[in-house]
Amino acid sequence: MAQKPSIPKGTRDFTPDETVKRNYIFDTITDVFRLYGYMPIETPAMENLNTLLGKYGEEGDKLLFRILNSGDFLSNTDAQTLSNRDLNQISRQICEKGLRYDLTVPFARFVVQHQNELTFPFKRYQIQPVWRADRPQKGRYREFFQCDVDVIGSDSLLNEVELLQIIDEVFRRLNINVVIKLNNRKVLAAIAEIIGESDKIVDITIAIDKIEKIGLQKVNEELKERGLDNNAIEKLQPIFTISGNNEDKLNQLTEIFKNSSIGTKGIEELSTIISVVNDLEMNTKVELDLTLARGLSYYTGAIFEVKAIDTEIGSITGGGRYDDLTGIFGLNQMSGVGISFGADRIFDVMTALNIFPEKVNSTTDFLFVNFGKNEALHCLKLAKILRNRGLKTEVYPDSDKIKKQMSYADKKNIPFVAIVGEEEMKNNIVTIKNMKTGEQISVVTEDFRLLERIVVSSEWCVVGSE
Secondary structure: OOOOOOOOOOOOOOOHHHHHHHHHHHHHHHHHHHHOOOEEOOOOOEEEHHHHOOOOHHHHHHOOOEEEOOOOOOOOOOHHHHHHOOHHHHHHHHEEEEEOOOOHHHHHHHHHHOHHHOOOOEEEEEEEEEEOOOOOEOOEOOEEEEEEEEEEOOOOOHHHHHHHHHHHHHHHHHOOOEEEEEEEHHHHHHHHHHOOOHHHHHHHHHHHOOHHHHOHHHHHHHHHHOOOOHHHHHHHHHHHOOOOOHHHHHHHHHHHOOOOHHHHHHHHHHHHHHHHHHHHOOOOEEEEOOOOOOOOOOOOOEEEEEEEOOOOOOEEEEEEEEOOHHHHHOOOOOOEEEEEEEHHHHHHHHHHHOOOOHHHHOOOOEEEOOOOHHHHHHHHHHHHHHHHOOOOEEEOOOOOOHHHHHHHHHHOOOOEEEEOOHHHHHHOEEEEEEOOOOOEEEEEHHHHHHHHHOOOOOOOOOOOOO
16 A cells, blocks of 8 residues: 655645645735845855855754755775764765755855855845755644845945834735844843853853743743853843834833943944834834844844734744854955745735735636537637737646636636627627626627627726736
């Protein structure tokens, strides 16, 4: 008996209906990216492991999918390492490549390799899948798409503002109510500094990045496990509970960090971004959140995270400023900032809220009913004319019962069915049925331009324009 087919945990198949909806998300995001002058690139699904390792922190390195070397991958592994069962060391010897964890590190590698071909500041977008060996759960997958947009080669905070505008416009078009959480890694560094634990900034950010998932008490327990003493943890509590509007929070932080140069710099950057955003009167609320840490170790300035307001699904967009990511590949002093839209989570949000536009489900404008061999040949010729005019058109392949053909149109959300029988062929006309209202109209085939402006009643939609 054949084994029942399956797919790896944390991955998904997508039906035509789901794929059309996902493409709607991709197309919407891409349109906004292009509106702001960003250009597309693509990078390989796999990278050399030395490109990926050490760029995401200890937690990120554990989630890298590694690819076994081809051929006899154990040939270069010494017996001592194998006998010691040192998995880390074994992995390094038998795996030279890994699936990309995100699109940002490959982007940094791309910039360094192609620096002489690029115009700086370089504004790029990239929409491709990434892989993480994470524990699958609701809203968290092992294979998922990221939609990244970055600008590199500029220190200006106007780039941060522009990215916030892009977030605002994307979610306005997708009709998702969101809030943008904003913080700055310099502020987090200052927090570590004033509690006397500057050398534990990575441990602190990894822990407090989990506050929303596991709560403050468990974060405090993790901080203790990571070596912070009770006095340092106690000093953190008032900072985590700072409240008020953005201005109130900034004023309180200004006082807290008055003796910290890095903290003062972080507050200045946040104040500038928030001030400009307020002047632009964006629709989306921007909220200063001191518990936002973004665990990736390469962030150095502003960090962002976007949450959907009407459903609980975690972050659906995130990113931040990285001052010297390209430095790890030999190109120093190349600051950049970027954000990544989580297309899979956005899809889940829109599905849960049932907010995909009705038109997304319709991939065909016209379906020609098939009454037989002669009628089908006639319809194929007419369909060719409609397709040449840019109308998405199908001819039903079999001369099945009319009820079955109409059911096919219904299930595919095809708005118009074209009926051509013997009478229509004799009189050189096509009968068009509106599947939503049931109304019909006859159109002379010599002038198919009429099909592009069918408006028989308020229920009928315009198919196109001349």
